[in-house]
Amino acid sequence: DYELCEEWGHLYPVPREDSINLHREHLLHLLEMGDMEKALQLLQRIEDPGICLAISEQSLDQHPNLAASHFLADYLTAHFYANLTTARRNEIQALYMGSKVLLTLPELSRVNYFHLSSRPLLMLEQLLMNMKVDWVAVAVQTLHQLLAGQEIGFTVEDIDNLLSKYAEKALNFPFALKEKRS
Numbered sequence: 001d002y003e004l005c006e007e008w009g010h011l012y013p014v015p016r017e018d019s020i021n022l023h024r025e026h027l028l029h030l031l032e033m034g035d036m037e038k039a040l041q042l043l044q045r046i047e048d049p050g051i052c053l054a055i056s057e058q059s060l061d062q063h064p065n066l067a068a069s070h071f072l073a074d075y076l077t078a079h080f081y082a083n084l085t086t087a088r089r090n091e092i093q094a095l096y097m098g099s100k101v102l103l104t105l106p107e108l109s110r111v112n113y114f115h116l117s118s119r120p121l122l123m124l125e126q127l128l129m130n131m132k133v134d135w136v137a138v139a140v141q142t143l144h145q146l147l148a149g150q151e152i153g154f155t156v157e158d159i160d161n162l163l164s165k166y167a168e169k170a171l172n173f174p175f176a177l178k179e180k181r182s
Contacts, residue, residue, distance in 0.1 A: 002022070002025070002026035002029065005022050005026075006022070006023075006026070009022070016051065019051065020051055020054050020055055020058070023042065023046060023051070023055045024055045024058050024059050024062075026042060027039055027042055027043070027055060027056075027059050028059050028062060028064055028068070030042060031059070031064055031065070031067070031068035031071060031072070032064065032065065032068065034067065036067070036071055039071065040075075043055070043056065043075065049080075049083075052079075052080075053076075053080050053083055056072055056075055056076050056079075056080070057076065057088075059072055060072040060073065060076065060092070060095070066099055066102055066103065066110060066114060066117065069095060069099050069117060070096065070099035070100065070103065073092050073093070073095045073096035073099065074096055076092050077089075077092055077093060077096060089152075090152045090153045091118065093152040094118055094119065094120060094152050094153060094154075095117060095118040096146075097120045097142075097143060097146045097147075097152070098116065098117040098118055098119060098120040098123055099117050100142055100146060101120055101123060101124075101139045101142050101143060102114065102117055102123070104135075104138045104139060104142050105135055105138075105139075106135075109135075113126060113127070120139075120143060120154075121154050121158060121159070121162060123139070124136065124139055124140070124143070124159065124162060125162060125166075127139060128162070128163075128166045129166075136163075140159060140163070143156075143159055144156060144159070147159075
């Protein structure tokens with residue numbers, strides 16, 4: 001049905017907003033089905049960069065599944081970096097990094113942290129509070145690689161400060177040890 005609507009749009013004039021809605025729904029459908037190749041082909045078929053940007057941003061704002069969010073954040077960063085405001089750029093890059101970190105977690109646990117995908121530092125803190133030290137190690141390594149040369153609102157130093165804070169709390173004993181008497 002989407003393809004038929006797209007063909008119809010080539011034959012008859014379709015209002016811009018209707019065209020954006022049609023392509024957005026088609027893109028989200030393809031992404032939900034996991035067909036990233038067809039989704040990319042759809043975006044490449046759209047001739048007007050303004051419409052393509054609107055479709056991609058609106059699709060991302062609909063909070064699709066993890067793989068779709070990762071794909072859209074990557075696409076927007078790669079193709080429309082200069083067209084985005086600094087705040088929006090930071091938001092999209094944070095979502096890209098958060099989704100990348102989520103993809104390193106065991107599949108069954110991803111749903112517990114998906115709501116934090118746009119806030120990687122908060123996700124890292126949640127993992128620390130849940131005592132998922134092995135997962136934190138992989139997440140930190142992933143973030144260090146992704147942050148190399150990037151500026152998205154937090155830095156490697158912020159990650160290190162967070163780790164130091166929780167390491168200090170882990171060594172803080174709230175009670176005094178009593179001596180054994182013989």
